[in-house]
Amino acid sequence: MTQRIAPRSQDFPKWYQDVVAAGDLAENAPVRGCMVIKPHGYALWENVRDPLDRMFKETGHVNAYFPLLIPKSFLDREAHHVEGFAPEVAVVTHGGGKRLEEPLILRPTSETIIGHCYSKWVQSHRDLPILINQWSNVVRWEMRPRLFLRTTECLWQEGHTVHATAEEAEEETVKMLDIYERMAVDYLAIPVRKGRKSHLETFPGATHTYCIEALMQDGKALQMGTSHNLGQNFAKAFDIQFQDVDGERKLAWTTSWGVSTRLAGAIVMAHGDDKGIVLPPRVAPVQVVLVPIFRTPEERSAVLAEATRIVASLLEAGIKGELDDREQIKPGAKFFEWERKGVPLRLELGPRDLQARQVVVVRRDDGTKTPAAIEGLAQELHERLDAIQAGLLERAAGYLESHTHRATTLAEFEALLDEPGGFVEAAYDGCDETELAIKARTKATIRILLDAEDAAAQTCILTGKPAAARALFARAY
Amino acid sequence: MTQRIAPRSQDFPKWYQDVVAAGDLAENAPVRGCMVIKPHGYALWENVRDPLDRMFKETGHVNAYFPLLIPKSFLDREAHHVEGFAPEVAVVTHGGGKRLEEPLILRPTSETIIGHCYSKWVQSHRDLPILINQWSNVVRWEMRPRLFLRTTECLWQEGHTVHATAEEAEEETVKMLDIYERMAVDYLAIPVRKGRKSHLETFPGATHTYCIEALMQDGKALQMGTSHNLGQNFAKAFDIQFQDVDGERKLAWTTSWGVSTRLAGAIVMAHGDDKGIVLPPRVAPVQVVLVPIFRTPEERSAVLAEATRIVASLLEAGIKGELDDREQIKPGAKFFEWERKGVPLRLELGPRDLQARQVVVVRRDDGTKTPAAIEGLAQELHERLDAIQAGLLERAAGYLESHTHRATTLAEFEALLDEPGGFVEAAYDGCDETELAIKARTKATIRILLDAEDAAAQTCILTGKPAAARALFARAY
Numbered sequence: 001m002t003q004r005i006a007p008r009s010q011d012f013p014k015w016y017q018d019v020v021a022a023g024d025l026a027e028n029a030p031v032r033g034c035m036v037i038k039p040h041g042y043a044l045w046e047n048v049r050d051p052l053d054r055m056f057k058e059t060g061h062v063n064a065y066f067p068l069l070i071p072k073s074f075l076d077r078e079a080h081h082v083e084g085f086a087p088e089v090a091v092v093t094h095g096g097g098k099r100l101e102e103p104l105i106l107r108p109t110s111e112t113i114i115g116h117c118y119s120k121w122v123q124s125h126r127d128l129p130i131l132i133n134q135w136s137n138v139v140r141w142e143m144r145p146r147l148f149l150r151t152t153e154c155l156w157q158e159g160h161t162v163h164a165t166a167e168e169a170e171e172e173t174v175k176m177l178d179i180y181e182r183m184a185v186d187y188l189a190i191p192v193r194k195g196r197k198s199h200l201e202t203f204p205g206a207t208h209t210y211c212i213e214a215l216m217q218d219g220k221a222l223q224m225g226t227s228h229n230l231g232q233n234f235a236k237a238f239d240i241q242f243q244d245v246d247g248e249r250k251l252a253w254t255t256s257w258g259v260s261t262r263l264a265g266a267i268v269m270a271h272g273d274d275k276g277i278v279l280p281p282r283v284a285p286v287q288v289v290l291v292p293i294f295r296t297p298e299e300r301s302a303v304l305a306e307a308t309r310i311v312a313s314l315l316e317a318g319i320k321g322e323l324d325d326r327e328q329i330k331p332g333a334k335f336f337e338w339e340r341k342g343v344p345l346r347l348e349l350g351p352r353d354l355q356a357r358q359v360v361v362v363r364r365d366d367g368t369k370t371p372a373a374i375e376g377l378a379q380e381l382h383e384r385l386d387a388i389q390a391g392l393l394e395r396a397a398g399y400l401e402s403h404t405h406r407a408t409t410l411a412e413f414e415a416l417l418d419e420p421g422g423f424v425e426a427a428y429d430g431c432d433e434t435e436l437a438i439k440a441r442t443k444a445t446i447r448i449l450l451d452a453e454d455a456a457a458q459t460c461i462l463t464g465k466p467a468a469a470r471a472l473f474a475r476a477y
Numbered sequence: 478m479t480q481r482i483a484p485r486s487q488d489f490p491k492w493y494q495d496v497v498a499a500g501d502l503a504e505n506a507p508v509r510g511c512m513v514i515k516p517h518g519y520a521l522w523e524n525v526r527d528p529l530d531r532m533f534k535e536t537g538h539v540n541a542y543f544p545l546l547i548p549k550s551f552l553d554r555e556a557h558h559v560e561g562f563a564p565e566v567a568v569v570t571h572g573g574g575k576r577l578e579e580p581l582i583l584r585p586t587s588e589t590i591i592g593h594c595y596s597k598w599v600q601s602h603r604d605l606p607i608l609i610n611q612w613s614n615v616v617r618w619e620m621r622p623r624l625f626l627r628t629t630e631c632l633w634q635e636g637h638t639v640h641a642t643a644e645e646a647e648e649e650t651v652k653m654l655d656i657y658e659r660m661a662v663d664y665l666a667i668p669v670r671k672g673r674k675s676h677l678e679t680f681p682g683a684t685h686t687y688c689i690e691a692l693m694q695d696g697k698a699l700q701m702g703t704s705h706n707l708g709q710n711f712a713k714a715f716d717i718q719f720q721d722v723d724g725e726r727k728l729a730w731t732t733s734w735g736v737s738t739r740l741a742g743a744i745v746m747a748h749g750d751d752k753g754i755v756l757p758p759r760v761a762p763v764q765v766v767l768v769p770i771f772r773t774p775e776e777r778s779a780v781l782a783e784a785t786r787i788v789a790s791l792l793e794a795g796i797k798g799e800l801d802d803r804e805q806i807k808p809g810a811k812f813f814e815w816e817r818k819g820v821p822l823r824l825e826l827g828p829r830d831l832q833a834r835q836v837v838v839v840r841r842d843d844g845t846k847t848p849a850a851i852e853g854l855a856q857e858l859h860e861r862l863d864a865i866q867a868g869l870l871e872r873a874a875g876y877l878e879s880h881t882h883r884a885t886t887l888a889e890f891e892a893l894l895d896e897p898g899g900f901v902e903a904a905y906d907g908c909d910e911t912e913l914a915i916k917a918r919t920k921a922t923i924r925i926l927l928d929a930e931d932a933a934a935q936t937c938i939l940t941g942k943p944a945a946a947r948a949l950f951a952r953a954y
Contacts, residue, residue, distance in 0.1 A: 029590070030551075031581060034544040036594055039609060042541045063523065065514040067506040068545075068583075068614055068630050069567075074507075090546075091571040092583070095629075096618030097564050104508060106545075106569070106583075113506070117513055126805065132516060137545055137614065141573030152572075153545050328603065 033152030084204025115238030148265030195448030219421020430468030510629030561681025592715030625742030672925030696898020907945030
């Protein structure tokens with residue numbers, strides 16, 4: 001139970017594995033690459049999912065559900081899509097005791113099956129836009145799985161929209177990216193860089209892909225969400241046409257966008273410390289835990305009575321409070337467990353506190369211990385939770401800033417990637433080959449393209465040719 | 478678009494198919510047996526899911542997520558379980574471009590994979606009870622699929638709990654059945670009969686199964702939810718043991734319980750009429766729709782302005798209101814569409830209503846049209862929605878009562894099944910063979926066992942032997 005956590009600074013991958021286990025978020029399933037999301041991890045996912053779902057609905061989207069099982073032939077209809085996903089799919093060959101006539105794949109993403117449906121649903125311009133989201137599981141065979149970050153099965157949402165014009169599709173693509181940014185910054189306390197992917201990193205079948213990218217505490221980048229403008233590629237492949245106001249039949253424009261349980265991994269790696277995970281209050285399943293302390297039966301009943309009143313008043317005030325009144329577990333062991341689980345605030349209430357009409361408040365993020373009066377406690381804790389939320393974001397923003405540099409030569413580029421790590425802005429000649437060569441040599445990939453204003457004045461860090469673009473590079477998950 | 482709906486009384490199966498399509502709830506997917514749950518159908522499912530989720534959490538349960546993919550060998554560990562489910566499973570044989578060493582099945586239900594996890598999680602009596610629920614998709618190869626009622630993939634929840642004693646497991650099994658009953662009666666306005674399944678109808682691997690059974694408008698029964706006491710069967714198969722207070726290692730006791738998207742089918746078949754579906758207000762995605770009526774531009778702006786105010790005031794008052802301000806669709810077409818979708822109340826607002834400061838309120842359940850003052854409208858509509866909710870339940874309860882009879886001879890039994898249909902209480906000798914013979918002859922199955930108090934005084938309707946049990950029979954979905 002009291003498994004050690006490897007220090008972050010020494011072995012980050014091991015630290016990650018340890019804190020996910022110690023925080024009781026998830027564990028490996030018997031099938032390689034799959035995971036079990038444990039109650040604490042699932043409650044965290046619910047707290048990411050629910051505000052996203054609200055934001056989707058506020059922007060006019062509705063939920064629906066499309067099948068897990070997709071005819072294999074659907075994948076073949078869009079050339080880039082099949083190239084990108086065919087190597088990763090899981091194939092069902094038997095059902096109901098019989099070999100299937102056509103094998104089925106488990107959705108790795110649903111553009112194909114949804115495109116098939118949309119071709120029937122869309123007839124007239126009056127049917128547009130279609131703004132649908134789906135919460136579901138997807139399966140992609142992962143060769144190097146890691147809990148939350150890359151798993152053969154993951155939970156996610158995928159939005160799929162259809163529009164009458166290119167402009168509307170582009171507007172939607174950007175709008176949803178902004179919602180992802182809001183989720184990352186306002187809820188997860190993770191600042192992001194936002195932008196367009198290079199040609200090589202574009203979603204298979206999209207005309208272009210936008211994403212949000214964050215830095216983890218080991219200086220590696222993590223893609224946290226993507227929004228794809230699919231142009232007319234899937235509309236062509238699945239024949240999504242509509243009769244426009246002018247009476248003409250036209251091909252529609254589609255988009256897709258998604259985030260997944262990977263976000264739980266982002267929270268762990270952006271905020272965790274050597275004691276375990278550290279949860280931003282806005283997504284913490286338990287925001288405040290109260291641990292009662294007593295020795296005698298008299299103390300016990302007095303402390304528990306007050307503790308129960310306090311937790312009820314917190315719940316009343318909209319704070320996710322929990323009373324840890326488990327018997328047979330000592331307060332110290334409880335402190336340790338809740339620290340590992342990342343609960344933002346711990347309250348300690350003992351007989352002397354009771355007399356002083358106060359609780360001791362311990363912050364998970366900085367470990368500070370200060371008393372607070374029981375009178376007006378909820379208001380006080382609301383403020384402290386807000387302070388923690390803001391503090392986590394500020395700290396992460398500071399990290400992002402101090403880990404973003406600009407390189408003009410390859411030597412500088414490589415040195416910055418090694419130390420301090422993080423994002424490196426650099427110019428390159430814009431060729432896929434160069435991007436691949438940089439990756440092969442440095443393990444860094446283009447996370448997003450940057451404004452190209454002054455690119456022409458610079459030279460490519462690899463080839464020395466005049467630069468065609470500037471990009472934000474990083475070693476990434 | 479204006480596809481006809483077959484009359485309920487003439488062809489119930491066709492009527493069901495027609496109203497599900499006309500109400501825009503769901504459609505068949507390209508893979509046989511799978512369905513697409515359309516936005517209106519999914520919103521209905523969300524309204525069933527959310528109160529259930531709340532009730533689970535109020536009774537101490539937490540959510541988690543276990544993998545879709547299960548090693549085929551897991552199924553084999555519980556003899557009855559494999560016998561029951563092996564014929565229905567879908568099998569993944571290839572992943573990531575390679576043939577798998579061990580085939581994987583798509584979960585038809587998760588007792589096996591969860592049992593595997595619980596065997597690691599449960600060590601001590603302090604770890605008990607484990608009270609976990611999962612919202613997920615499951616796959617069972619269906620030979621005779623019907624939208625919502627039997628689909629190869631369906632959405633559901635499955636609770637899986639572990640207890641230290643047989644008594645606690647039984648208490649849990651019954652408690653969850655009560656929650657299902659509450660969902661059916663209080664939310665779906667569907668009265669149910671509640672009880673224990675016969676040996677033949679018990680879940681494969683359970684010691685006994687409880688269920689709730691409802692009557693549809695064609696006189697056929699529909700099982701709406703099941704709760705299984707698994708005894709120590711899965712604890713044995715997956716080695717779920719704990720060290721008890723007395724220091725001894727003991728086998729645990731487990732339960733499982735579930736309801737699925739089938740409930741949407743129950744709502745349709747319990748309440749729908751020849752015009753389409755009829756939604757109970759408590760689960761209706763839209764409870765009140767306002768259709769504005771006007772001719773001139775002046776009327777248009779006056780009516781729309783008031784309509785917008787009204788709908789905002791309804792939303793404010795916690796009523797799910799929607800303004801149907803779509804251009805180019807005539808009011809009559811809108812009425813027709815919302816009727817098919819089952820929206821409980823329609824408001825019509827025209828220039829004359831505006832002058833009289835009233836709206837015309839049309840009830841979906843009985844078609845009555847009565848005006849209501851705009852002043853205090855929300856309160857009035859709350860009352861009408863409550864009246865509709867109560868009225869639907871009352872009507873369904875009347876149907877259930879008038880379609881429940883008792884037979885003492887086989888002739889009587891068969892006559893009652895034919896006319897009026899519904900539930901028939903009868904005594905039988907308690908043998909599996911007799912139950913099967915009755916099914917073969919009459920197509921009726923035992924829905925639940927009844928109290929046996931006076932069974933001994935009766936004779937089996939089939940064999941004429943002294944009766945060992947009384948049961949509620951019906952032809953069923």
